[in-house]
Amino acid sequence: MRCLVIGATGYVGGRLVPRLLDAGHEVRVLARSPDKLAEVPWRDRVQVCRGDVTDPVGTAAAMTDQQVVYYLVHSLTRKDFVRVDRDAAEVVATAARTAGVARLVYLGGIVPDGTTRSPHLASRAEVGSVLLDSGVPTAVFQAAVILGSGSASFEMLRYLTERLPAMVTPRWVHNRIQPIAVRDVLHYLVRAAELPPAVRGAFDIGGPDVLTYLEMMRKYAVVAGLPRRLVVPVRLLTPWLSAQWVNLVTPVPRGIAVPLIESLVHEVVCHDHAIAAHIPDPAGGLTHYERAVELALARIRSTDVPTRWSDAGAAPSDPLPTDPVWSGGTVYEDVREHTTSASPDALWDVIESIGGEHGWYSFPLAWSVRGWADRVIGGVGLRRGRRDPRRLHVGEALDWWRVEHLHRPRILRLRAEMKVPGRAWLELAVEPGRAGGAVYRQRAVFEPHGLAGHLYWRLIAPFHGAVFGGMVRNITGTAEHQTGSARDRARHEGER
Structure with missing residues (x-):
């Protein structure tokens, strides 16, 4: 299949590209800043197009002759990310329909029960709806916290747990979450390229464990060999105050921390496992939380002097040059x-x-x-x-x-x-x-x-x-x- 990946400089996109190549697909990527891909291990195996998803002309050109389009873009760091992401999704939907694309694949977030949603989750749901209404067969995968070194949600969890042996937390630490390992996310995304046209809709994807955020921190501490973390929930801590606190003790930028924490106010648990009717679980089953953390902690981040510690990108848990400078833990x-x-x-x-x-x-x-x-x-x-x-x-x-x-x-x-x-x-x-x-x-x-x-x-x-x-x-x-x-x-x- 001929696959276009939009968002290849991002966390999931940078790891998806080599898996698609290994599966035998031809890959083209659309990147606003192609220079960011100069050092990725797979750079010479793909066609790189320069462009922005808000530009209809450049987006349409990148989709020419493509069969499958992966849309893995979001604009959390912008204050107007809701509007920007909606406009970009409409550009992509129109371009895909015009180009005769056979399949759209989008990775969003699990939609919580109830009508009130955080701007982050509401925006993800809106983007999914725009793509589903495009007329192009679309698979929208909805995930909660993705576990892997470089994932913003995981990095926030890592830094909080490692840097604070005792912490005062808001009450949302008792909300339930169904995290998923990045290797399992990639499994679903790669297999989505071969879905028949009749398969379209939103599918929740999650790992085998449902945990509270408090349980996730404590289990992380066990895997990392840290003493048990003392956590005292306080009802007065609002999501906004929590985000300022996260920004103070972790290197995760406030522009990312605020919408992520606002989303943690909700319980994000899979409503069903309907995806299994179309894409079987990975061989050996979905990855349990502790194993996913072990994989994420397996390597320290590579640095560019004078030689790399290893060939990055061999596994989804490995670091990539496109990962943010604050990912991978402190070194x-x-x-x-x-x-x-x-x-x-x-x-x-x-x-x-x-x-x-x-x-x-x-x-x-x-x-x-x-x-x-x-x-x-x-x-x-x-x-x-x-x-x-x-x-x-x-x-x-x-x-x-x-x-x-x-x-x-x-x-x-x-x-x-x-x-x-x-x-x-x-x-x-x-x-x-x-x-x-x-x-x-x-x-x-x-x-x-x-x-x-x-x-x-x-x-x-x-x-x-x-x-x-x-x-x-x-x-x-x-x-x-x-x-x-x-x-x-x-x-x-x-x-x-």
Whole structure:
């Protein structure tokens, strides 16, 4: 099938595209800012059109010869998002009908019982109605909270739970929600491309668990290994006040937090599972809440220096370059770079011989004190040393580190095994300089675990200049000395 994805730079759209490709479909994407797709893994496998869904001409051009159109756009960050989303839906509906599109697919929100709805949910329902009235066979999927790293609703839940061991909350924390894992959402969306024309309408989709928001926070804490969260509901907290509080303690923008929290005033539970008559559940069944959280926490967010931790996008839970900067949880970094006259080989020799009897090239007293403190609280300290003074191997111990990745002679990545409230890595990398010499890159990464992890990073941050800055200066200085000595020896041998 020839599929057009509108909203490929968004959370769901960016993960849907590679699944459609893997299913054998041809994919075209319509993006207002195609530059945002420059680093996604699937960029070279799709046709990219520049355009805005409020522009009838550009939207119609993108739909030419397309059989299935996925509409995954919303404008929550705008104050007039209700009007903008309605106008855009009308443009898409008209263009799809005119172009002879065989199927429209839209992802909206579960419509709660009763007549009063939040502007967010009312807008989603209105967009779905516009598309259903287009005359084009349309499947509107309605979901509550989508569970996955990068999902705004999930990120809000993540930050609240991780950063606040005790919290005062509004009474809506006792409302029931039927969340769904992003992998299951993608399952329904991909299969929707093959629905027969007779299948049209709105379908609720949700996971197997119905939980209150309070239960979701507490179960998240269990999966993340955090202590039980103390939650005290207060009736006086309005949705607006709750949104200001969320904006204060999380990096989720207020423009997104306000409509999301207003929606939590409602119970959002699937009214039925009618979709199963047309699209079977995923193999192995729908994903339970705890498993979905495990998948979302499986990887820390990739960063763009100097090499990626992994090839992003292999699974729906993996991060993508198009995800917001505030998604993926908090990851602290200390990144330093220095151009040196040392040869790349000499610089690598110093890096691979680090630790053990050679030490860590900065502030020896600080390393000793930290190692002693680690042993006092039951950690490994610095007593393990290293097996070989010059060569390292993946998996071996190096003082309080473990060699996690070794690409000789370019990258050494170490994973900390000291007692810290979180996970830590140290990455040392070498690149040949453009005009000779080498470029040394050093990156310390810390993923905090709960409030204690955030406080730990802030406590040690003042010492980073002496510790990490000293490492840069002394590692490159030692390599420069070795390079100079090698040149002197070569010169003396040549004179003989």
